Amino acid sequence: MQTTVTLWPLIGVAVIIVGFLLRFNPMLIVAVAAIVTGFAAHFPPGKILALIGTGFIKTRNIPLIILLPLAVIGLLERHGLRERAQAWIGSIKAATAGRLLIVYLAVRELTAAAGLTGLGGHPQMVRPLIAPMAEGATENRFGKIGDAVRFRLRAFAAATDNVGLFFGEDVFVAFGAIVLMTTFLKEAGIIVEPLHVAMWGIPTAISAFIVHGFRLWLLDRWLERELRGNRPGGGAGAASSSSTTSSPASSAATRATKSATGDQA
Incomplete structure (x- = not known):
């Protein structure tokens, strides 16, 4: 019926x-x-x-689960966690914002694939550590940065965490979405093992890593174009090069003036 x-x-x-x-x-x-x-x-x-x-x-205990880690993170920030993260990443000369975020993307995907989704996140990892480290790496290479660049770096840091978690947890066999799909297919008469569904999430996770890694590589190229003039010592080098290039032209102009003066005499 x-x-x-x-x-x-x-x-x-x-x-x-x-x-x-x-x-x-x-x-x-x-x-x-x-x-x-x-x-x-x-x-x-x-x-x-x-x-x-x-x-x-x-669900009345959920606010305690959320607020307690935030209180700990707030105390760490008050005692200089962000500053120490920026100083540490600034000591690594080869570090760039894109390279740092690519490494974090790989770590985030691998840990999420192992079921350790709580090791990252915006409040406990991105805001106090990853975003300040990306800003510190950029300031170490180009000097002080403006708010537009700073907010762009923070947005990329948050997006990296999202991509790593979203596509990494699909590989974890006990992930809720995988259990939901296998249960739905079982009710429809299609028997699928959760392990097989998780294995098919691996190509998607690899593709997501390649695509977002390429975006982070483009982020480094964009920073190079936008902040090249802010590089420490860049202004003096540009001034000396401009004076060097203008010196032959000024010499030619001086010779032409002397020649014209001699002809008039």
Whole structure:
């Protein structure tokens, strides 16, 4: 016997999308989406409130899990973690922002493929370490950088973490998405081993590493073009070269002036 499936509860997804596009408070968006979804599913108000309260009780320990690492990272930054990271990377002459991020991309993908997804991340790794190290490597080669370059480096650092995690965890056999796919296929009568699904994620991870690694290589080329004039000692070299190139022209002009003066005499 077939049952009619109503799609009206999916309107909660539209509420979330519109709320984030309008930049409303995330907690308010989620609460409104839950209420709208409950009414669309014809739940009574009491049941909606009961479900929201049950969800809050089950996840009330999550803020502690998030806030405790942030407090530790804040203390480390207060005592000079960012400055020490910049000074250390500045002591490596061959280090560039692109090379540093390529190394981090490889490490992030390999650790995520092994299931160690918590070793990286924006608050605990990118902000206090990776982004300052990329900025330090750039300042070591080109001197002081402006806000536009600084924000671009931070964006590339965050993107590198995202790419490494997203494509690396697809190789981990116990990843939730792999379990979901194998369960869905099993219900459809298609038996697939989770290990086989994970193995097929390896070519995608390698391709992502090559593509994003090439983008990071282009980042180094862009920095070279934009900041070549800021290189320490670059101004003096440019001035001496310009004076050297202009010296034959000025000599020729002097000789022409003397010749014209002699002809007039």
